[in-house]
Amino acid sequence: QVQLVESGGGLVQAGDSLRLSCAASGRTLRSYTGGWFRQAPGKEREFVAAISWTGGIRNYADSVKGRFTISRNNAENTVYLQMNSLKPDDTAVYYCAADSTTMVVATTPNKYDYWGQGTQVTVSS
Numbered sequence: 001q002v003q004l005v006e007s008g009g010g011l012v013q014a015g016d017s018l019r020l021s022c023a024a025s026g027r028t029l030r031s032y033t034g035g036w037f038r039q040a041p042g043k044e045r046e047f048v049a050a051i052s053w054t055g056g057i058r059n060y061a062d063s064v065k066g067r068f069t070i071s072r073n074n075a076e077n078t079v080y081l082q083m084n085s086l087k088p089d090d091t092a093v094y095y096c097a098a099d100s101t102t103m104v105v106a107t108t109p110n111k112y113d114y115w116g117q118g119t120q121v122t123v124s125s
Contacts, residue, residue, distance in 0.1 A: 004115060099113060
């Protein structure tokens with residue numbers, strides 16, 4: 001069993017920064033693609049960013065390019081999402097995910113087999 005636990009969410013003002021963390025525990029994943037998704041009220045879950053096991057490939061949604069940075073520390077089984085210049089439109093529950101099978105840096109939720117419980121990010125104007 002693999003558990004993913006997000007942390008770092010909160011209430012901030014527009015223009016502020018937050019760093020989300022996603023720690024993996026339980027059964028050790030040999031290697032996995034790490035992803036971040038978000039879901040706002042009344043909307044579908046959408047892709048935010050993903051990173052390959054080595055960190056050499058990173059994908060971002062157009063809406064966050066230049067503002068968000070995904071990174072990882074494999075020694076600590078943790079994936080991070082640094083969010084700068086936050087906007088009210090970034091308000092959502094943010095979920096981390098792990099893909100331990102396809103090893104493709106996917107942007108669709110159905111490629112990921114493990115999910116965290118989510119952390120709320122609220123950006124006020």
